[in-house]
Amino acid sequence: MIRSPIRAALVAATVIASAPLALAQATTSAGEAALADGTPIKGDAVYKAFNEKAGIDRLTDDFVHRITTDPRIAARFQGANLTRLTFELKAQFCYLLNGPCTYAGKDMKTAHQGMGLRNRDFNALAEDMQKSMDAEHVPFWAQNQLMAKLAPMQHAVVTK
Ligand code: HEM
Structure with missing residues (x-):
């Protein structure tokens, strides 16, 4: 039983790292960009x-506030267009x-290329997302569903 979203994210990332080609073929025919950006969760429960x-x-506004004030990653967002970032993240x-x-x-590769992001940046952002989901009172089972969609994006976002 997976209890934490981070754990779910790590499990998902490990699965994808071990079989990227098989997953791409199984989930999409639109190529690598589609794989990196994910497909919607099925149904309306989540x-x-x-x-x-x-x-x-609400969650996204809270999340953008957290990531831009988190001392571990705030510097990454200096000079960023936060209006655009918030709009795109909501969508x-x-x-x-x-x-x-x-x-x-x-797509996630293009959006983050040249930033030299590391796994620790990604993990900090994932932790901030957990806090935003807690603040919105999203139940753990639903948190895990979103984290499982975000985890595969690590490969597109992290380049260092
Ligand atoms: C699953 C993880 C992530 C997702 C889903 C995500 C999502 C996005 C999206 C949707 C955009 C806007 C793309 C556009 O303008 O069309 C963006 C841009 C950006 N992201 Fe991420 N991101 C992730 C990880 C990270 C991490 C770990 C960092 C740094 C710690 C980061 C920093 C940025 C910055 C600086 C921008 C550019 C903002 C600007 O337009 O100036 N992202 N991201």
């Missing part, structure tokens, strides 16, 4: 557990949670 669009928007999370949204932002 979307509801995130308190629907209003909850996702991306809503899309992944199977809400009525489309994500039209950059």
Whole structure:
């Protein structure tokens, strides 16, 4: 039984690291970018557990505040366009949670290329996401579902 989202994320990442080709073939025909950016969670139970669009928007505002003030990673966001980042994250999370949204932002590899991000940056951001989900009272089972969608993106985001 997976109890923590981080644990779920690590398990998902390990699975993907060990069989990237098989997973790409099994889940998408649209190539590597689609694999990195994920496909929506099925059904509406998880979307509801995130308190629907209003909850996702609230969570994202809280998340952007956390990552931009987290001393471990705040410097990464200096000079970033936070209005755009918040807008794209709201769309991306809503899309992944199977809400009525489309994500039209950059693919994760393009969005983060040249930043030299490390695993520890990714882990700090994942911890901040957990805190934002706790603050929104998202139950653990639903937290795990989103973390399992974000975990495979580590390979596209982390380059160092
Ligand atoms: C699963 C993990 C992550 C997801 C889902 C994610 C998602 C996104 C999205 C949707 C964008 C906007 C793309 C666009 O403008 O079209 C973005 C940009 C960005 N991300 Fe991430 N990201 C992740 C990890 C990280 C990490 C670990 C860092 C640094 C600690 C980071 C720093 C940034 C920065 C600085 C930008 C550019 C903001 C700007 O437009 O100026 N991201 N990310």
